[in-house]
Amino acid sequence: MYEGKTSTLFRKYAVPQMIGLLFNSVYLIVDGIFIGNRLGRDSMAAAAISVPFIEILLSIAMAVASGAGIMISNYLGRQERKAANQIFNVATWVLGGISILIVLFGNIFLHPLANLLGSTPQIHKEAVKYLWYIITFSPFLLFSFLLGGLARNDGRPKLAMFALAFGSISNIVLDYVFMYPLNMGISGAALATALGPIFSVLILLPHFLRKKGDLHFTKVQVYKRTIHQIFVFGFPSFIMEFTIGIITFIYNFAIIKYGYGEIGLAAYLVIGYLMLIILTIFLGMAEGLQPVFSYFTGTGETKKNRDMLSFATKIFLGIGVISYIIIVFFSRDFFSLFTPGDIELISFAEEKSLLYFSGFFLAGFNILMISFWQSTQVTRWAMSVSLMRSLVVPPILIFLLPIIFGNESIWICHSLGEAITACVAFSMLIAANRKRKIKDIRVSKHYNG
Helix, strand or coil: CCCCCHHHHHHHHHHHHHHHHHHHHHHHHHHHHHHHHHCCHHHHHHHHCCHHHHHHHHHHHHHHHHHHHHHHHHHHHCCCHHHHHHHHHHHHHHHHHHHHHHHHHHHHCHHHHHHHCCCCCCCHHHHHHHHHHHHHCHHHHHHHHHHHHHHHHCCCHHHHHHHHHHHHHHHHHHHHHHHCCCCCCHHHHHHHHHHHHHHHHHHHHHHHHCCCCCCCCCCCCCCHHHHHHHHHHHHHHHHHHHHHHHHHHHHHHHHHHCCCHHHHHHHHHHHHHHHHHHHHHHHHHHHHHHHHHHHHHHHCCHHHHHHHHHHHHHHHHHHHHHHHHHHHHHHHHHHHCCCCCCHHHHHHHHHHHHHHCCCHHHHHHHHHHHHHHHHCCCHHHHHHHHHHHHHHHHHHHHHHHHHHHCHHHHHHHHHHHHHHHHHHHHHHHHHHHHHHHHHHHHHHHHHHC
């Protein structure tokens, strides 16, 4: 299952997950295209309100999926299949309980939640409509990511890719049907987004119900210690995915505070779609490598882990540089997909995106290091880097830079935060390598002397 060259394993695990997640991100972007072309700028701003909440949902699913996945791959590396299956079943029970709470409390506090996410009086009615569908159908979104992640850990990365891709394609079809022939407005866009993950879940379920791998549904006792371990191992993934939501949340408020208004929110929505594509490529590849890193940790093959990390670092940095070059030359064409007639919005988004993405080539390195340290159970380091690039550095920069350099500086804060975090992560990696080499020298002297 994990045999072959480093490049082969990368293609087998990292690439399918990246493609699957990329398709999954497409349905959010397609929503924006349909909403922008059919309903206009204010409706786009209303949909933007739900983006941080969707990212929070994804971060919860990723936390449980990656935490359980790390434990499962580690157990499978040690040939402990029964223990691996127990973790799978505990994870499904945990996420099921979380899903019920989200639907219940999300609907009770629907209007306050919309206000908290940055809704303005002008867009509140549409924002609440969109958010209601996302909350009510959230269990399917959560389980599409959990089952996809655990199918990947069970040696079925292509199945996970297909399930996510099919859900995304179905959303594109439903977007058109609900918004054009049926003329359902923003409710149609939200319903299409909500229904897509249902198809993903239906595709993934037979793998586990028919016991096609090591993981399947069975009765299991749920212990607090196991739940705690899942969340400890998965917390860096939670923060890594949560970064998108929290950054969007902070920027939405900063945009209103510094006077950019509805055009700023709409522009940041389409910039956010571009950000989502880039980060999804990095997140998908990093998540795809998690079973590989965890499995080799379980088998004790640390050299294979280091070889994979070195190979992946070059790929991640290369993709980051290419992405920024594409943004410089083609971002205007991308933004024109959403509101082709709104030249003011397109020009605004193009101008700000050049600053916003200037340091994103380093985001991939940060995400890779988080995944590597998390998968090899160096959780403290993974968590430190996750927190730095989300809850620590960007908010501080967004608060301080406008005071020193003016309002325009908010658009570079995200990239600058990634650059600062990358410097810290690289220093940690150098320190770890130095420590390992010293240990190897000592061991060599012990056996030779």
